[in-house]
Amino acid sequence: MDIVIDTDILSTFCKIDKLHLLPRLFRKSTIIVPPSVYKEIRQAVRNRKLHYSPPPRFSRATLRPSERKLAREIWNRKKLGLGDCECIAIAHNRKCILLTNDGQVQREADSFSIDHMNLPLILRELWITRLSSKDQILELATEIENKDSIRIKNLGLLLR
Numbered sequence: 001m002d003i004v005i006d007t008d009i010l011s012t013f014c015k016i017d018k019l020h021l022l023p024r025l026f027r028k029s030t031i032i033v034p035p036s037v038y039k040e041i042r043q044a045v046r047n048r049k050l051h052y053s054p055p056p057r058f059s060r061a062t063l064r065p066s067e068r069k070l071a072r073e074i075w076n077r078k079k080l081g082l083g084d085c086e087c088i089a090i091a092h093n094r095k096c097i098l099l100t101n102d103g104q105v106q107r108e109a110d111s112f113s114i115d116h117m118n119l120p121l122i123l124r125e126l127w128i129t130r131l132s133s134k135d136q137i138l139e140l141a142t143e144i145e146n147k148d149s150i151r152i153k154n155l156g157l158l159l160r
Contacts, residue, residue, distance in 0.1 A: 001029060001097055002030045002032055002096045003022075003098075004087045004090045004099065005031055006037060006099060006100040006102065007037045008100065008102060011040075011044060011148070012101075012119065014041070014044075016144055016147055019058075021131065022055075022099075023056060025122070025131060030058075031057055031058045032059055032061045032090060032094075034063070034083060034090055035063060036083035037083040037087065040083055063089070066093055067093050068089070070089040071086045071088070074089065078108055080104060080108065084104075084108075087100065088108055088109055088112065091114045091116075092112045092114055097116065098114050098115070099116070099117055099118075100117075101119045101150070119144070119150070120153070121158075123152070123158065124159065126140075137155075138159075141155050
């Protein structure tokens with residue numbers, strides 16, 4: 001099953017220079033970057049806020065007409081960001097897992113029965129699959145909190 005990644009998760013892994021972990025975690029998947037997500041990341045690169053060098057199996061998506069239509073419908077109804085709407089539309093249409101840390105996006109994904117993972121779950125999967133040790137995950141979490149101003153709640157509970 002392929003993966004669709006939103007700007008928040010993508011930028012988090014770029015800021016800590018650990019983007020290579022995602023293809024290792026999702027070994028058999030293509031990681032799809034929607035057009036608006038790519039545009040937001042490129043803008044951050046131009047503004048020198050982050051470095052983006054996609055590893056293998058990252059793919060810039062072109063929206064299919066049905067995805068463009070669904071993204072617009074979600075945008076008109078929910079007023080989510082266009083990148084979030086494109087993520088949901090692609091994940092729904094292509095039966096992908098959505099990576100997002102946004103609660104509103106997760107609720108909208110639930111309404112379409114889209115499987116999704118947030119940052120704590122991604123970190124947990126890195127530990128469960130033994131791609132990273134417990135200590136490495138705790139270091140990653142600290143680095144994310146310091147570089148991305150994100151508070152990762154209940155990490156200790158996730159690593160039991």
